[in-house]
Amino acid sequence: MVQKSKPPAAASEPERRGEPERRGEPKRRGRPRAYEPEVALGKALDLFRKQGFAATSLDDLSAATGMNRPSLYGAFGDKRELYIKSYQRYRDEAGAAMVAIFREEMPLRQRLERIYASALDIYLSGDTGPRGCFTVVTAASEAVGDPEIRDMVLDGLTGLDKAFASCFRRAKEKGELPESADPTALAQIASATVHTIAIRSRARVPRKELEAIVKGAIGVMVGAKE
Amino acid sequence: MVQKSKPPAAASEPERRGEPERRGEPKRRGRPRAYEPEVALGKALDLFRKQGFAATSLDDLSAATGMNRPSLYGAFGDKRELYIKSYQRYRDEAGAAMVAIFREEMPLRQRLERIYASALDIYLSGDTGPRGCFTVVTAASEAVGDPEIRDMVLDGLTGLDKAFASCFRRAKEKGELPESADPTALAQIASATVHTIAIRSRARVPRKELEAIVKGAIGVMVGAKE
DNA sequence: GATTAATTTGCGACATGGTACAAAAATCGA
């Protein structure tokens, strides 16, 4: 029970009821919702990442979000739709962190180091256990049977491939890689390294070991650190 | 319904009832079982690989194995025990195929090609969809919450790492790799490549693309094919 | 007060994991 139906009686004057981001929107009528969809979706995402789709019941979700089932249903649709929305949210968050590092100007090795450090932060976070990569976990489970989910997962996988590829291409142009380097192949190795640490993180391999894997992989990709 | 309770009235003489491997065993008393545990376990494994632990019900398992629930329970224990036994069976099968290739004498590049071809065969098989790598799928789902399962998964992951590492060490000794090559780092890349094709296979990436990934990775590991 | 929208309660039909128990089918001993 996280956000429960306490009437927000704190500020007795009716001044937008503490909702943070309601700017120019057309003033919601009717009974105000007792939850914030954004934070509820975040809680749902946490649960799904922890337990997976099938092992997460609506009651679990209801307890975690503080919304009871019908409210959940009304706000997000059924369990599958909630899973999809959670996944989109994940992509927005995790993707944003990655994109920032891909965009910024820096040497190749440093960029890779920061990408993997960021990935490890995401995969190893979680109170009750490492939450792993939601894309990888979803690929392993729901993607086989659900075409819509599969397409989203594929989009995530190839998105990372492409980001890495263009990153290696730029590095090659700047002379950071030998002329013989194959940016596409390197990108797939880089993605594979992301996937392997995602998998291993879920098996509770400690961060030190994952960092060693990353270090070795970077060494193979851009040459051992002199 | 796969092996159903047809009394095996075919061979009317009571000559071991067609059960293949009952050699010198002390003659089972009581009503004979209507199933063969080996094939039932195989069917259970298929289902678990397809749907995962949580999404597979005892009724599903019962239907697939042709055993009804009490028989299932008596033969293998509860659902979790059955999952564990299925995983051990998978490791026996898939592991054997791999070990054979690792043992045999052949050039490094060929060995890698055969390893990955064998992996792809395993991951892409399945009537209803690619079954993927059971180790990877289990790592992503059950390994987080179940220490016993986690240990088995870790054993599988590190087993592959070690096999690759010793394979690269031998190759280096034989002069197939430059003196600067780092067998451990290469082994982790090789494992990562296995993991990435395992993940992607579940997202229904076509075999051609997976083979291209493998080819690129081999190129990075042992040098592009001249 | 009327309207609108979100909330809560609670239902109904069904699936789930697990078990109890009697009938069935084989071997063993006399």
Add this chain to the structure above:
DNA sequence: TCGATTTTTGTACCATGTCGCAAATTAATC
């Protein structure tokens, strides 16, 4: 030959979970 014994099978059952929905309730705006 025939019953006793042993093991598996099949049916039925239980308590609990499960999803989705239809009322009824509450609170805000008009």
